Amino acid sequence: MSELFADRQAQRSTLHNRYLNEQFVRVLKTIGYDVGFQKGQGQYLYDRDGARYLDLLSGFGVFAIGRNHPVMRDALKSVLDADLPNLVQFDVSVLAGVLAERLLKYVPYLDKAFFANSGAECVEAAIKFARGATGRPGIVYCAHGYHGLTYGALSLTGDSNFRTGFEPLLPGCTSIPFNDLAALEKALASREVAAFVVEPIQGKGVNMPTDEFLPGAAALCKKYGTLFVADEIQTGMGRTGRFLAVEHWNVEPDMVLLSKSLSGGHVPVGAVLTRKAIFDKIFNQMDRAVVHGSTFSKNDLAMAAGIATLDVMESEKLIESAAKRGAELRLALTRMVPGYELMKEVRGKGLMIGVEFGPPKSLRLRASWNVLETANKGLFCQLITVPLFKDHKILTQVAGHGSHTIKLLPPLTITEEDCSWIEKAFDDVIAGSHKVPGAIWSLGKTLVDNAVRRSA
Incomplete structure (x- = not known):
């Protein structure tokens, strides 16, 4: 593959123009990123x-x-060299069990893990789990939020640039302003809302919650029987200086969605961490054991990537490093503000x-x-x-x-x-x-x- 890359790399734009997204190639050339x-x-x-x-x-x-971390490369190579019985389907995965155990140690108030192929698939699973567990149709999300581009996830994404041309989207989804507890309570008061899905910090804009918003939202969800779903696909895995961003506000969601950095950048993977009571209402008897799933979701390479990512984060203390470097960088940039209008x-x-x-x-x-x-x-x-x-x-x-x-x-x-x-x-x-x-x-x-x- 390295020889193929070297042999054809000069043709990358030509190949994409012919067989893939030529508009993206035009963007790169226009702004000089090619x-x-x-x-x-x-x-x-x-x-x-x-x-x-x-x-x-x-x-x-x-x-x-980081890219091409040696621990990650060794983990993936070891899976390929081991001739493991991958994706038997009528068996359970050892590596999936280990990764679930490792993740849930970071979030001890949750009990179960469901693996998917991407962040968007995690959002789709959360919508299904919330509706199935509560018997309610409604989903509430925040304006300007981003949760993915598959149909359910897109229905919770507030950017018209992504939605235009693909509507009508999933019914029963209601948008409220970010940081507006009054609007949230009004939406939940009908007791028809299965879940409130929110990014603790909104990725599109890096919009910060007020100190009252997330704790207040969790309390309102509990009051009205709505599940609180934290989309930590971008904010989780140490990104904000804590394993989960919700930890900054002492909030314990009913479901947590992880992906992106869990993959180590090599093998797509996502995880829905949830309470046992929710999980048991979905997978509630033997003939419902496969009521939701995905063919590749617990493949050994993806599970190994997740385990290796946690190994590196722990051994190199990357969560602590993110907190320290982030604070230093924000302070340095903030000091510039008074000097530039x-x-x-x-x-x-x-x-x-x-x-x-x-x-x-x-x-x-x-x-x-x-x-x-x-x-x-x-x-x-x-x-x-x-x-x-x-x-x-x-x-x-x-x-x-x-x-x-x-x-x-x-x-x-x-x-x-x-x-x-x-x-x-x-x-x-x-x-x-x-x-x-x-x-x-x-x-x-x-x-x-x-x-x-x-x-x-």
Whole structure:
């Protein structure tokens, strides 16, 4: 495979244009990201010329332990070398039992684990489990939340960019504003709601809960007989400096959804952790033993990836490292806010950080800002992410469609030197964004022209 990669890598764009998503290739070329990455190691990526990049995207959060960790590689190789009786189906998996045991030790108030192939599959399972366990049809979710793109998960995703063209979606799903306990109580008061599904910290925007919201929501769910489901697919597994983000607010959900970094970045896997009372209502007799499942969900490679990920997190103390490095990085970035009028706020927990920008006060900057906003809301953040990538070799992302927030989601293995790299790069690029005219605003004109051509 390595020889095949080397032999065909120069054709990657041609292959994707012909057989896959040519629009995505156009995006990469437009913003200058088509550098042809050749290698990944830890928190770093290397392009076709050997240049090193710091990865603050980490595959949308899957590479918490970094790329190609030797423990992960050894675990996966050992499975392939062992001739294990994988996916017998009329047998139970030893490795699935071990991974379930390991995960539930971190969440001792829950009792059972159900494995799936992805985060979206976990959301689908949670919807079914909640409806099956309560006998109720309703699901409540938060506006601006993101839970996946399969039909059930998409029905709980509040972004119209993802929903448009695919409706009608799942009936019985109701949106409330994030951080609005009054709206939640109104929705739950009918006693027809099976579950409230919420990201403890919203991934699209890195939107933080108030200190009252999650504990209050848990209390309301208990009051009205609704299950509290914490979607920790991005926030879990140590990302926020705790194993689960809900731990920051002392909340104990009825179900917890995990995926992304549980995979180690190699073999897709997801887990639904739940109370025994819920599990037993779904799998309640022998002829219902396979009422919900998935062909590949407990495959040995996926289970080994999950076990190896936990091994690395524990041996390298990555949860503690995420808390420490995240606090240092947020403080360094927050100190920049008073010096830059375009910079509004830095927020997050651990190594899930949002840097928000907003309208400036000075007339010249405001005029340039307004041109961008008129062409395409949220376009300004591209004026930060593109030079971060091209000039400072940092890969990051805008935190959602039309968002003014850049999200930092690095591997939990980043070092003090990496944090200094991030701080200096952001300082340089943000300083450049305050110079009108300047190179960054010339880029802005190019992006505006492209946006106008796309809408023509």
